[in-house]
Amino acid sequence: MSELVTIDKALIQGYLDNLGGTVVNQMLELYKKQSSVYLSEIELAVSEQSQQQWQERCHKMKGAAGSVGLLSVHQFLVEIEKSTAPWPQKSELIARLVSANNNAITEFERWLAA
Template sequence: MIATEQLDLSLINGYLEALDIAIIQQMLDLYIQQSALYLAAINTAIVAEDQKAWQEHCHKMKGSAASAGLSQVHQKLVAIEKMTENWQVKVTHLHVLTQLNQQAIEVFRQWLAKQ
């Protein structure tokens, strides 16, 4: 996966101009921790079949992904945040979201390593 597909490089390059690389690494580390919590909360919402919790946690993760510059993760969350499909469909979306998130984190790490 190439960085331009996964990352909002204009945003991240803007961060690089304003911030030390170590700060950007800390931002990514914080996102990794938060996204794990969001994904767990989204899964809990599925188990509880709680539409309000689904939307709330997708919304929070959507903002976090946008701030971190993970554009594909953000786009996926935009697409699924307000969906009302059955819970099995949401399980599938959660699996895709989890994979996208891992891929984006890895691409971001690779990008950081080149800076």
């Protein structure tokens, strides 16, 4: 089984080469703030049991994660975006999403610092 690739190092390196470290750090900080908003909105969709909001919020976060190179988060959102799982199961998916997001952000920060 292949190892899960958490971040897109080639994409991030391209950003570094073209935009510089300051801008890339600003991008990551903006993503961290925005992903917190997205996660809250996804949780709200579950509490309201709104499939439409679930899909819309997951879709937004999927795009944001992809644009900053968080491959594992993007891929997980691809998998769950259209999920019609029962709402309690979606709560579990959110917990996994939060964990994946935190892990990817940490790896991004470690890679930038190296």
